[in-house]
Amino acid sequence: MFESVLVANRGEIARRVIRTVRALGVKAIAVYSEADADLPYVAEADEAVLIGPAQPAKSYLDVDAVMEAARRTNARAVHPGYGFLAENAAFARRVADDGLTWIGPPVEAIAAMGDKISARNLMEKAGVPVAAGTREPVPDADAAVAAGIGYPVMVKAAGGGGGIGMSVAYDEAELRKAFETARTRAERFFGNPDILLERFIERARHVEIQILGLADGTVVALGERDCSVQRRHQKVVEETPSTGVGPELRSRMLAAAVRAGEAVGYRGAGTVECLVDPAAQEFVFLEMNTRLQVEHPVTELVTGIDLVEQQLLVAAGEPVTFTEVEPRGHAIEFRVYAEDPKRFLPSPGDITVWEEPSGDVVRVDSGYQAGNKVTPFYDPLLAKLCVYGADRSQALATAREAVAAFRVEGPKTNLPFFTELLDNPEFVSGDYDTGLVDRMRA
Amino acid sequence: MAEVRAEMVANVWKVVVNEGDTVEDGDTLVILESMKMEIPVIAEDSGTVASLKVAEGDVIQEGDLIAVIE
Numbered sequence: 001m002f003e004s005v006l007v008a009n010r011g012e013i014a015r016r017v018i019r020t021v022r023a024l025g026v027k028a029i030a031v032y033s034e035a036d037a038d039l040p041y042v043a044e045a046d047e048a049v050l051i052g053p054a055q056p057a058k059s060y061l062d063v064d065a066v067m068e069a070a071r072r073t074n075a076r077a078v079h080p081g082y083g084f085l086a087e088n089a090a091f092a093r094r095v096a097d098d099g100l101t102w103i104g105p106p107v108e109a110i111a112a113m114g115d116k117i118s119a120r121n122l123m124e125k126a127g128v129p130v131a132a133g134t135r136e137p138v139p140d141a142d143a144a145v146a147a148g149i150g151y152p153v154m155v156k157a158a159g160g161g162g163g164i165g166m167s168v169a170y171d172e173a174e175l176r177k178a179f180e181t182a183r184t185r186a187e188r189f190f191g192n193p194d195i196l197l198e199r200f201i202e203r204a205r206h207v208e209i210q211i212l213g214l215a216d217g218t219v220v221a222l223g224e225r226d227c228s229v230q231r232r233h234q235k236v237v238e239e240t241p242s243t244g245v246g247p248e249l250r251s252r253m254l255a256a257a258v259r260a261g262e263a264v265g266y267r268g269a270g271t272v273e274c275l276v277d278p279a280a281q282e283f284v285f286l287e288m289n290t291r292l293q294v295e296h297p298v299t300e301l302v303t304g305i306d307l308v309e310q311q312l313l314v315a316a317g318e319p320v321t322f323t324e325v326e327p328r329g330h331a332i333e334f335r336v337y338a339e340d341p342k343r344f345l346p347s348p349g350d351i352t353v354w355e356e357p358s359g360d361v362v363r364v365d366s367g368y369q370a371g372n373k374v375t376p377f378y379d380p381l382l383a384k385l386c387v388y389g390a391d392r393s394q395a396l397a398t399a400r401e402a403v404a405a406f407r408v409e410g411p412k413t414n415l416p417f418f419t420e421l422l423d424n425p426e427f428v429s430g431d432y433d434t435g436l437v438d439r440m441r442a
Numbered sequence: 443m444a445e446v447r448a449e450m451v452a453n454v455w456k457v458v459v460n461e462g463d464t465v466e467d468g469d470t471l472v473i474l475e476s477m478k479m480e481i482p483v484i485a486e487d488s489g490t491v492a493s494l495k496v497a498e499g500d501v502i503q504e505g506d507l508i509a510v511i512e
Contacts, residue, residue, distance in 0.1 A: 164478070232479075338477070339477075345481065346452075346477035346481070347450060348451045349451070376450070376451045376453060376475075376476040376501075377453075379477055380478075
């Protein structure tokens with residue numbers, strides 16, 4: 001195992017990674033921007049380095065600043081968390097070139113999966129089902145119409161992520177507008193103007209498979225997560241097992257995810273995202289995330305496996321801690337965002353009260369505490385409230401208590417939305433899809 | 443005269459109109475960015491942009507004046 005790990009991230013995920021790094025007796029090094037100096041993860045690390053001002057481009061996205069911090073602290077490995085530089089192949093290469101270990105998949109796997117067009121074509125070749133769509137970048141709105149994918153159609157940025165630049169068009173006029181919006185955002189957020197189109201499946205569920213590529217080259221699947229509760233194509237609640245996936249479909253999806261990982265020589269933790277048609281019990285590949293996912297705790301809760309620990313072990317060339325994957329019970333994660341619970345608009349501000357729920361079956365991964373300032377520079381995730389139950393109804397009961405016990409004052413939060421959701425017949429029944437939040441707000 | 447004020451702390455990403463422009467109710471004046479989300483600021487009256495108080499790249503606070511429509 002390495003002597004030290006630099007965590008190239010902030011907030012809740014930096015804190016969560018630091019927790020496991022330190023538990024393994026490894027020195028944890030944090031990096032932070034001027035805006036984040038008072039956050040708990042900075043204090044909890046063994047060492048912390050200021051890498052620049054609040055703007056992400058000048059701190060967390062600044063490869064030279066991060067690598068200078070690694071050099072100064074003599075870090076032996078880099079864990080990128082999610083977001084920022086986590087799926088940046090050039091950064092992964094730089095880490096290796098500087099003589100450090102990259103806690104993530106091979107650079108080639110990041111590059112192959114980073115472009116949604118190449119990923120889709122590669123998966124089709126590996127025998128993983130994909131949605132009808134374009135196989136080349138779509139140059140302009142006329143070509144988008146001429147592609148004849150049919151309606152509704154999803155317009156996506158090939159280099160995109162986090163739901164940004166994605167929209168659904170139901171006719172030609174909407175498609176033209178969606179294309180221009182996607183192009184603008186693709187250039188601005190991802191520096192890659194390529195656009196692809198995919199047939200949009202209505203009333204679908206978003207289900208993803210957690211995989212782990214081991215040091216010996218084998219790839220294992222650790223079960224699914226249902227991420228169908230979304231606003232603006234971004235996940236809000238995730239649970240496992242999925243109530244929309246039967247045993248037969250599950251085994252097909254797990255096998256396909258393993259094939260997807262093997263096709264790119266995957267190592268470490270990754271996630272194969274799919275769309276599921278629950279009525280037909282069919283699925284198609286959406287994309288692969290070559291990093292730890294925000295919602296990884298639900299998998300940890302049902303398998304008892306610490307995914308960050310496995311990431312470190314795989315990167316160090318050591319065997320993982322488990323031999324069998326036997327998920328038990330039900331786990332749900334609620335992403336507590338600094339946003340108003342009605343329109344989901346951002347709400348930065350000073351946190352005056354912060355009281356987390358606790359208990360045997362409650363896990364809170366938080367990035368903040370009372371006295372911290374939530375700034376507009378980063379994503380609105382404050383904390384992940386996770387609950388476990390022997391079955392889904394027990395998990396829901398615990399969730400209701402935990403949501404009620406979670407007190408945050410200062411920024412507005414979406415906790416009141418979770419109270420509403422936990423009372424929503426569709427969600428409670430388990431028979432819901434990615435349109436649920438829009439229907440609740442229609 | 444209508445004052446348009448910021449609903450939240452944000453960065454000014456794009457200024458869409460200029461002083462002196464005629465705008466309709468519902469037109470986008472500026473686009474703010476906060477927490478990785480774009481938030482258009484919309485004119486709630488028709489009229490002329492009498493003054494524009496923000497520039498691209500500014501960080502504005504909740505309640506700050508963005509524009510005056512006459």
